[in-house]
Amino acid sequence: MDIAKLRSQFPAAEQFLYLDAAHQTPLSLPVRAALDAFYDQALNTAGPKKHWLTHVEEVRARLAGFLGAEPREIAFTKNTSEGLNIAAHGLRWEPGDNVLLLEGDHPNLVYAWLGLRAKGLEVRPVPQDGGPGKKWADADTFAPYIDSRTRAVSLSHVMFHSGQRNDVAGIAKLAKQHGAEVVVDAMQSLGVLDLDVRALGVSALAAGCHKGLLVPQGLGLLFTPNDAERLSPTYTALAGMADTNENLAVGTGQVKLRPDAQRFEIGNFNLPAIHALGAALDLFEEVGVRSVEEHVLDLGDRLIQHLDALGIRLAGPVERERRSHIYVLDLRAPGWPEFLASEKVRVSSVRDGIRVSFGLYNNAEDVDRLAGILRRGLTKLSDQAA
Template sequence: MNATEKLAAVRSQFPVTKRMVYLDSAFQTPLSTNVRTALEEFYAEGHETAGPKSVWLRRVERTREQVARFLNAAPNEIAFTKNTSEGLNIAANAVPLTAGDNVVLIEGDHPNNAYAWLNLKRKGVEVRFARLADTEVATAATFASYIDERTRVVTLSHVTFHAGQVHELGSIGRLCKERGIYFVVDAMQSVGVVPVDVKALGISVLAAGTHKGLLVPQGLGILYVQDGLTELQPAYLAMSSMARPPADYIARPDDMETRHDACRFEFGNVNLPDLHALSAAIELIESVGVPEIQRHVLALGDRLIGRLDRLGVELVGPRERGQRSHIYVLALPVQKWADHFARNQVRVSPERGGIRISFGMFNTVDDVDRLADVIRDGLKEETSNAMAHVD
């Protein structure tokens, strides 16, 4: 089966495509049939057998292995969380920061990353914001002038939610390694759509939720912590965090050593239903391949930009292929256009610069053309209303 046939087969997994033009994967992806089936099978087991927890936990470890391969990590470098924000807060509280140390972020990046680090200002940690235009992509040069001998962390999103830039993580990772700085990445908008190789990119900690490119309902996150960073310690402890959890379930105050792997950041029970779903979702994604998914959404972006140019509609973010992926923000006033798209069964999101269009692997050129037709009709309606007002 070639790539086109694989993508067509994937589309059939998303019944939502028969009801609307779904262009909102940067908000959340719709449920695929195979993910729904995995969830139903999990609940059926719990319903019919009262929950074979030992079997479920073995499957969790299998899913951990799948995630590790997906990111080019080792299973012992993967922990499961609730969402991206929890993962970023785990990182912010795990890095050994002291008063006078500083952290560098991108101004205007996702606020949940900023708040995780701004919360440390009460401990005397300085937070610096590098400026970057919506059409620019961050590189090592973006951060270089903000870094000094007290910089301990550089952190940013791989792909921005509000303009769609795909930042150049490779050069930033090399800079951090040269300077002995932790490199913390929010991969919420990239994982599952853009290839992510944590080793090649020099990432220390990566956090992501699974309800966008990884196709799983909200409530599950993944956390990568580079092996060997044992100085990163959890702010909260549970029995599952300990190197030697007591077999008799009696806490040992004289044995507080935590695990050396990423599981020291897992607290108690994990989201078992979503982890079953994640295993099925990764299988679906890998049936096409992330590089092929990226090529597909880029081609849709090429077509979208061409149609927008003919309509005279501008983009907020970058146009160059190497700087964008699946997220495109159209410079259309939200107040006027959000309702227009909804009336025409086109699912999009309002964003700070206009209307955000975001592709998934299930989208097609027909979706782009339908979107363009809806925009054209809206522009005609605007012109007609303006002329009527003049009259």
């Protein structure tokens, strides 16, 4: 299946101009079918739980393959916040240690660390203004702030409010030289960019699955490379134990945690969403995430050409290798959100303007239609202002 044919699998994309993948992606027919199949089994058989749990491990293995990881490096979580908190609280801190964050990063990332200030962690915001023309973060961004007490650097791979793609691999190299861990929020990049998580060199990478990975809310993942034992889980449950026995009797002896990422798993899984993820991975296997990345960047090229012609500035970077599927248009005049909604365009208002974000279901015509609507909006809203 090529990417053009995929659009028909996302009915919402045909019903209005859906340009809000960074908020959430519309459900696709195959994912819906996987959910239906799961609920049919639950309805008719009261739940073949053993079979479902086998399927969890199959999906874990496929997800790991999709990310360039091993199954033992993947934990299923509830969402990005849970994964980030597991990593932040799991590192061994001394009071007076510090963590470097980018100013303006996603609240769920910032709060995961702010919660640790009570235990003596210093949270150091790093300005992400790289100077004229540089709208992304790399090792040079963090170098002036890192010191011998820096225990971690934590950042979003792709920033939700600008679409900038930060140089995680370069930042991880710098951090390693200083003995610091790198904890990444990949909520916006997973399923959009062709990621090889191990090659990034990070200590932990967390994401939810309801955007690029195309499943409904309530499922996330945490990647921790082979040495998961460096992180201690804050919570413990049967799922994370190495020595379980058939009769489920627990003594009061030592807690023996699994050596792999599953040590962070708590209780039952979000089984419907894991089934849905299996169907989403089928889609990616057909189309290839590399094609998704090229596709959204091509749509970005086209959008930038239109914006140039219309005189609309982009808040984030224009360089292809520094951007993603998110484009923030510097349209801050009051009235834009309402105007776009009245034209049946689904976008988000963010701090620097109107955020347009592409999914694998968007096409060049969507971009051209948006440009026409923006042109009309510029006339209408400037007439109103006059």
